[in-house]
Amino acid sequence: MTYLQARGVVRSYGPTPALRGVNLDIAEGEVVAVTGPSGGGKSTLLHCLAGILRPDAGEVRWRGERIDTWSEAARSRLRRSTFGVLFQFGQLVAELTAAENVALPLLLAGTGRREARTAALTWLERLGVADLADNRPGEMSGGQQQRCATARALVTEPRVLFADEPTGALDTLTGEQVLTSLVRLAREQGTSVVLVTHEPRIAGYADREVVLRDGVVDHGGLGLETPLAGGRR
Amino acid sequence: MNSERVSVPHVLLGLLAAGPRHGYELKRAHDERLPQARPLAYGQVYASLGRLQRDGLVVAAGQEREGGPDRTAYALTDEGRAALNRWLAETELPMPYVSSTLFAKVAVALLVDDVDRTRSYLAAQRQAHTARLRELTAAKTALSASLDDVVAADYAIAHLDADLRWLQTTLDRVADWHREVHS
Amino acid sequence: MRPSTLLRLAVAGTATDTVRVVLTAVSAALATLAGLAALTVLAIPTPPAVEEGDVRWSEQYASQLLVEPGLRGGTAFASLLLIIPVLALAGQCARLGAPARDRRLAALRLAGATPGQVIRLAAGETGLAALLGTAAGTAIYFGVREVFDTPDERGRLVLPTDVLPASGAFAAVLFGLPVVAALATALILRGVTVSPLGVVRGRQRERGPRPWAGVLIGLGLAAFAAIGPVNRWYATRDTRPPEWLTPALLMAGGLAALVGVVLGTGWISYVTGRLLRRWARRPAVLLAAARLTADPWAGSRTFAALLAAVLFGAGAAGLRSYFEAAAELERRGGGGLAGNGGFYLSTMDLVDLAVAVAMVVASGGLVVALVEGITARRRAYAALVATGVPRATVGRSIAWQALAPAVPAVALALTVGMLLARGLFGTPSSGGYRSEVCDAGEQLCTDPATREQYTRVEVEPLISVTPDVPLGHLAWLGTGAVAAVLVTVAVGLLFLRAGTAVEELRAT
Numbered sequence: 001m002t003y004l005q006a007r008g009v010v011r012s013y014g015p016t017p018a019l020r021g022v023n024l025d026i027a028e029g030e031v032v033a034v035t036g037p038s039g040g041g042k043s044t045l046l047h048c049l050a051g052i053l054r055p056d057a058g059e060v061r062w063r064g065e066r067i068d069t070w071s072e073a074a075r076s077r078l079r080r081s082t083f084g085v086l087f088q089f090g091q092l093v094a095e096l097t098a099a100e101n102v103a104l105p106l107l108l109a110g111t112g113r114r115e116a117r118t119a120a121l122t123w124l125e126r127l128g129v130a131d132l133a134d135n136r137p138g139e140m141s142g143g144q145q146q147r148c149a150t151a152r153a154l155v156t157e158p159r160v161l162f163a164d165e166p167t168g169a170l171d172t173l174t175g176e177q178v179l180t181s182l183v184r185l186a187r188e189q190g191t192s193v194v195l196v197t198h199e200p201r202i203a204g205y206a207d208r209e210v211v212l213r214d215g216v217v218d219h220g221g222l223g224l225e226t227p228l229a230g231g232r233r
Numbered sequence: 234m235n236s237e238r239v240s241v242p243h244v245l246l247g248l249l250a251a252g253p254r255h256g257y258e259l260k261r262a263h264d265e266r267l268p269q270a271r272p273l274a275y276g277q278v279y280a281s282l283g284r285l286q287r288d289g290l291v292v293a294a295g296q297e298r299e300g301g302p303d304r305t306a307y308a309l310t311d312e313g314r315a316a317l318n319r320w321l322a323e324t325e326l327p328m329p330y331v332s333s334t335l336f337a338k339v340a341v342a343l344l345v346d347d348v349d350r351t352r353s354y355l356a357a358q359r360q361a362h363t364a365r366l367r368e369l370t371a372a373k374t375a376l377s378a379s380l381d382d383v384v385a386a387d388y389a390i391a392h393l394d395a396d397l398r399w400l401q402t403t404l405d406r407v408a409d410w411h412r413e414v415h416s
Numbered sequence: 417m418r419p420s421t422l423l424r425l426a427v428a429g430t431a432t433d434t435v436r437v438v439l440t441a442v443s444a445a446l447a448t449l450a451g452l453a454a455l456t457v458l459a460i461p462t463p464p465a466v467e468e469g470d471v472r473w474s475e476q477y478a479s480q481l482l483v484e485p486g487l488r489g490g491t492a493f494a495s496l497l498l499i500i501p502v503l504a505l506a507g508q509c510a511r512l513g514a515p516a517r518d519r520r521l522a523a524l525r526l527a528g529a530t531p532g533q534v535i536r537l538a539a540g541e542t543g544l545a546a547l548l549g550t551a552a553g554t555a556i557y558f559g560v561r562e563v564f565d566t567p568d569e570r571g572r573l574v575l576p577t578d579v580l581p582a583s584g585a586f587a588a589v590l591f592g593l594p595v596v597a598a599l600a601t602a603l604i605l606r607g608v609t610v611s612p613l614g615v616v617r618g619r620q621r622e623r624g625p626r627p628w629a630g631v632l633i634g635l636g637l638a639a640f641a642a643i644g645p646v647n648r649w650y651a652t653r654d655t656r657p658p659e660w661l662t663p664a665l666l667m668a669g670g671l672a673a674l675v676g677v678v679l680g681t682g683w684i685s686y687v688t689g690r691l692l693r694r695w696a697r698r699p700a701v702l703l704a705a706a707r708l709t710a711d712p713w714a715g716s717r718t719f720a721a722l723l724a725a726v727l728f729g730a731g732a733a734g735l736r737s738y739f740e741a742a743a744e745l746e747r748r749g750g751g752g753l754a755g756n757g758g759f760y761l762s763t764m765d766l767v768d769l770a771v772a773v774a775m776v777v778a779s780g781g782l783v784v785a786l787v788e789g790i791t792a793r794r795r796a797y798a799a800l801v802a803t804g805v806p807r808a809t810v811g812r813s814i815a816w817q818a819l820a821p822a823v824p825a826v827a828l829a830l831t832v833g834m835l836l837a838r839g840l841f842g843t844p845s846s847g848g849y850r851s852e853v854c855d856a857g858e859q860l861c862t863d864p865a866t867r868e869q870y871t872r873v874e875v876e877p878l879i880s881v882t883p884d885v886p887l888g889h890l891a892w893l894g895t896g897a898v899a900a901v902l903v904t905v906a907v908g909l910l911f912l913r914a915g916t917a918v919e920e921l922r923a924t
Contacts, residue, residue, distance in 0.1 A: 037405065052526075073530035080528025093523045095428040104527040107421040152527065180374045200397035201390060204366040205374070 001028045001063075003160055003192050004049055008058035011044050018044040020215035021058065026160070031183060031193040033206035040212040042196045043164050049194060050083055050162045051075035080105050084153030084161040084191075086182070088168040091149055092137040098124060099133040102152045109156075123151035127181055143174035150182050154191075161186055164196045179205055241273065242281045246290065246309065246317040253294040253308035256282060268385045282307055290316050335396065339403060352407055359400045366393045425524070426540040433517065436509055437545040439784060443506035444549025444593055445556065446777070450499045451589045452557045454492040455581035457482065478572040481766070494770050500674070500728065501774040504721035505781040510542065510601065535602050543598030550590050624690075625712050629680035633832055636673025639665045641839035673836055674727055677829050678720045684828070685821040686712035692820060700809045704816035715821040718785040719901075721778035726829040726897050727836075729771040733889040734837025736764045741883035742844040748879060771893075779900040786818065786908040797912065811909045818905050819898070826897045830890050838883070845880030 004026040011019040018041045026032055026049075034042050047053040048060055051067050052075075060068040062082070067075060079085065092101045100107075102120035107113065124130045127147040129140075137145050146166065153161055166182065167175030183205050186193050195206055203209050211218040248254065248262045256278050263273050285291045290313035294306045309317070335358065342351040372378060373386035462472050462485045473483045481491045521534045529537075565577040580586075643665050650657045689708025696702050708715070790797070797810055854861035856870035 073532055076525065076528055076530040076533075085526060087526075091523060091526050093428070093520055093527070095433075095520060096425075100424075101527075104524070107418075107425075108524075108527065108529050108533060110418060110421075112418065113420055113424070184374065184376075199394070200363065200366060200401070201394040203363070204370040204390065204394075206367070209363060 002026070003028050003030075003063060004194075005061040005064075006045070006049060006058065007061070009045070009048050009055045009060060010057040011041075011048055011053060011055045017215055019048065019055070022212070022215070022217055024049075024210060024217065026192050026194060028159075029187070029190040029192055030208065031186070031195065031206045033203035033209045034194060034196045034212060035198060035200075035203050035209055036212040036218065038198065041215040042198075042212050045212060046162050046164050046194055046196050050085055050160075051079055052085075077109075080109055081156060082159050084156065084158035086146075086149050086153040086161065086163040086166045088165040089142065089145065092145055092152075094137050097134050097136055098129065098140070098148045101137070101148055102155050104152060105156050119155055120151070123155045124148065126185065127151045142169050143171075143178065146170060146174075146178050147181075150178060154182075154185055154189075157189055158191055160192045160194065162194050162196075165198070166195070167197075167199075167202060175202075239270070240320070241277060242285055242290075243317065243320045245278070245281055245285065246313055246320070249291060249307060249309045250314070250317060253306040255304045255306050257304070259307075266381055268382055270385075285313065289313075348407060352404065355400055355404050355407070359397065359404070362393050362397050362400065366390060366397065369393070422536060422540055426537050426544065428520070433541075437541065437548075439509035440506060440542060440545035440597070441549035441552065443502055443509055444546040444597065445553035446502045447499050447506070447593060448550045448553025448589055449557060450495050450502065451593070452554070452581065452586075454495045455585050455589070456576050456579060457488050457492040457495070459579045459581045459585075460485075460488060460576050461579070476567075476571075476573055476578065477576060478568060478570075478574050482576055491766075494767060498770055498774060498777075501721045501724045501777045501781075504724045505777055505784075506597065507600075507720060508717060508781040508785045510604070539598040539602040542601040543594045546594035546597035547591075550593050554586075554590055624686045624709065625679075625682040627680070627683050629676045629678075629683055632672045632676030633680065634676075636669045636671075636676060637832070637835055637839055639669025639672065640836045643840055644842055670836070673832050674724055677723050677727055677825070677832055678716050680828060681719055681723065681821060681825040682712045682716045684824050685715035688820045688824065692816075699805070700812035701816050703809070703813035704820060707813070707817050708821065714789060715825065718782060718789065718818070719822060719825055721781035722775070722897055722900060723825060723829045725771060725774035725778040726826055726893055727833040728774060729768075729893045730830045730833025730890060731837045732764065732767045732771055732833075733886045733893065734834045734883070735767070735841065736889070737883040737886045738837065738841040738844065739764060741881040745844050745846060745879060745881045748881070775896060775900065779904060782900060782904045783907055786904050787911050790814065790908050790911050807913070811912060814908065814912065815905050818901055818908075822901045823898060826894050829897075830894055834885065834890065841883075843880050843882050845878060846876075850875050 002025050004024075006022050006024040009019050009022045010017070020041075022041070022045055024045070034045060036042055044053065048055045048068070051060070051070070055068055058068075059066055062078065067078060070078070085091070092098075093104065096104070099117055099120045102123055103111075103113070103116035106116035106119060111119075121130060121133055124133055124147075127150055129144050129147045129151070132140055132144055132148070137148070140148070146169070150166070153163075161182070163182065167179055170178065179202065183193065185191075193206070195202065197203055244263060244267070245259055248259055248266070254262065256275065259282075260273050260275060260278050263270075263278075282291065286293065286307070290310055291307045292310055294308035296305050338354065339351065342354055369386045369390050373383050373390070378386075460474055460482065463474060464472070472485060474485075475483060477483050481487050517538070521529075521538065524534055524537070525531070560575070561577045564573070564575045567573055643662055646661065646665070647657055685708045689705045689712065692701055692705035693709065696705055800810055801807055850873050852871050853874045854867060854871045856866070860866045860870055
């Protein structure tokens with residue numbers, strides 16, 4: 001079943017176009033890598049799919065329903081209940097402990113604090129950082145922070161997980177450990193993953209790769225907008 | 234990818250360091266410890282052992298016959314251990330020659346002066362590399378994977394990753410060059 | 417989101433957030449004290465007249481301002497006016513640690529908090545802090561009441577400690593202020609709905625401020641100037657203006673002028689920045705100019721309370737010169753009521769005291785805002801120092817950045833305050849009217865037949881005394897304000913030393 005659908009998505013920052021009409025389908029349980037050169041629109045596409053940014057034109061559908069027309073609050077609730085997001089760094093709230101950070105989506109949705117904490121501890125355990133439950137992000141290494149962030153992204157058992165260069169700030173081994181647990185846990189739950197990365201090694205975790213170049217999907221990864229048009233010189 | 238020839242005799246010396254083994258056991262151990270390497274042929278094992286015995290690096294440590302062919306066990310000599318240590322202590326020359334088929338094909342394709350063909354070759358190769366990378370990643374992250382599997386897969390993945398980066402950069406360069414020529 | 421969750425997330429914060437909460441509470445406490453003082457004065461009962469024409473004074477107090485019912489309104493109004501700089505201070509405190517808070521709120525948004533939830537959190541924090549403050553203010557109020565509740569040797573009280581405001585009014589201050597503070601926070605945050613990517617992507621660049629603030633100032637001046645003519649217009653039709661009209665014009669006009677001056681400072685900062693950018697050659701000045709054009713509203717935020725105090729003080733100076741002119745007029749006209757003018761002048765001393773208090777409160781706000789500005793940009797400053805810019809240059813640029821807009825802004829506030837007072841009170845004059853004088857005896861004058869020939873029209877000469885522009889007084893105010901800025905810059909530079917340690921670059 002198709003989970004997410006992007007049709008002709010256009011988005012600019014001021015006069016600078018980031019996406020110039022992107023079409024993309026993501027199926028249930030599918031792990032899709034979005035790759036391509038810097039400035040190709042990878043992160044912007046992820047933000048549009050996750051409902052963080054509203055596209056200037058085009059449609060984004062979740063299970064067939066348009067979400068780009070939803071209000072900010074409705075998209076926030078969808079993100080909280082159904083999506084999980086994981087960035088390179090900086091998404092944890094510096095003033096809250098690891099357990100509180102992981103429990104945050106549940107707390108915001110109205111779950112009681114004790115129940116939310118129990119769920120948070122379970123997920124910290126799964127990511128192997130249960131002993132850091134009462135530390136604040138400032139007291140953890142980058143890898144530990146990223147594990148907490150992963151636990152938070154998964155605590156609501158989301159249907160889609162959006163990860164934007166999740167290992168970008170980590171060394172190879174730590175990054176691999178984080179990513180391995182992320183993909184494994186996502187696959188166990190049948191969660192789709194949209195994985196933005198510029199590293200082929202990271203893209204290797206996906207079932208499928210989508211190359212974005214100059215704001216459009218580059219089919220076949222040929223490095224040209226229009227593939228193979230009259231190339232002889 | 235790994236066009237470099239691996240010194241089979243030295244690998245066998247290493248496998249014997251744990252204790253005497255038969256030729257058949259050595260082949261199995263080799264395939265287990267180096268899971269992604271090209272599997273050894275029996276003939277190759279016995280030929281290498283013969284040479285090592287001739288040079289005094291291994292000795293036959295006994296024979297047993299249990300309703301099958303002759304099974305000669307081999308053991309490491311002191312000289313053999315010294316040779317093994319020397320080999321392990323030697324650093325490998327970092328990429329003395331760029332001599333991969335992949336590189337040669339791209340260089341030749343550019344020489345033949347057909348940009349489209351170069352690009353479609355690069356794109357096809359990129360897809361093949363990516364597919365293999367995915368396969369290896371899946372094998373490595375499987376719950377049943379042993380440390381040997383992971384280390385071997387890591388080695389291959391790191392090389393595929395490097396190749397893929399090179400392929401991507403070259404694709405971009407060809408595209409830039411193409412734009413430059415046709416604008 | 418459950419209330420317990422809201423509480424936990426509202427009080428999650430760093431040391432800066434704690435300082436903000438404390439300062440918000442202090443402002444709320446000051447506002448509570450001012451409000452309760454005004455309410456207490458208004459609660460003094462007017463004793464019933466024993467006989468016709470009896471003076472209904474409350475003789476139990478030492479101060480004439482409390483004794484005379486006619487003066488009590490003014491006394492209450494003066495203490496209420498003190499709330500204005502206090503509110504401005506509270507507004508500045510709200511900015512303290514705002515970048516860190518914005519980052520926190522953005523992170524919460526990323527975790528799936530709706531814009532409404534984020535606004536509720538920030539409003540909850542302010543509301544709780546204000547509630548603490550009003551509670552503390554009430555406690556202080558009762559403490560002061562206890563201390564001063566002893567009559568002097570003549571059996572009179574210094575303060576009206578024998579009356580209490582109505583319990584409803586009490587509750588309104590105690591709970592109303594926090595609600596208003598929370599609502600104000602919600603209103604301010606509505607404009608800048610925190611985006612989940614608040615940290616990741618910067619906001620779009622906005623255009624420089626336009627001189628629209630001038631329109632607000634004009635409206636304020638017009639409202640004040642209209643009060644006299646409007647009342648005269650009603651008088652010519654032998655009716656009285658509606659009760660609410662004059663206070664409404666005063667409040668609206670005063671507020672418009674104040675907001676105009678504060679917003680105008682943004683425009684002044686921007687223009688000063690552009691001028692400095694064009695003409696300046698020294699790096700310190702260029703740095704200051706760049707900051708002024710990049711964030712012109714910083715000046716508005718920093719100087720809001722100070723400008724409110726200066727405006728208020730200039731208005732008071734204008735009023736004083738009106739009273740002086742009125743006293744002069746009485747002397748010339750031989751009215752002999754110079755004592756009355758002197759009395760008004762003595763109450764003006766009380767107003768000047770209020771202005772001084774307001775200036776001190778505003779200087780507190782200034783320190784808060786300036787130190788906040790420095791700590792918020794300490795990474796940028798530390799980076800400058802690390803790349804070899806001398807610390808002294810950074811210090812000079814901060815001084816330029818504060819003083820360049822402050823001097824014209826203070827001048828603007830002085831002018832507007834002065835014009836407000838002049839517009840409201842105008843020029844005191846007497847005479848200028850005709851009167852019929854009958855020179856004969858009563859019988860002849862009352863008889864319509866004979867009255868005509870004995871009556872002559874006498875023209876009273878128009879005497880008016882133009883109030884002086886109290887240049888000396890205004891100069892004192894202006895110098896005081898600029899001196900306050902200088903002192904706070906010096907204090908801020910002390911923080912700069914700690915802030916520009918290169919170690920700051922490590923902190924995330």
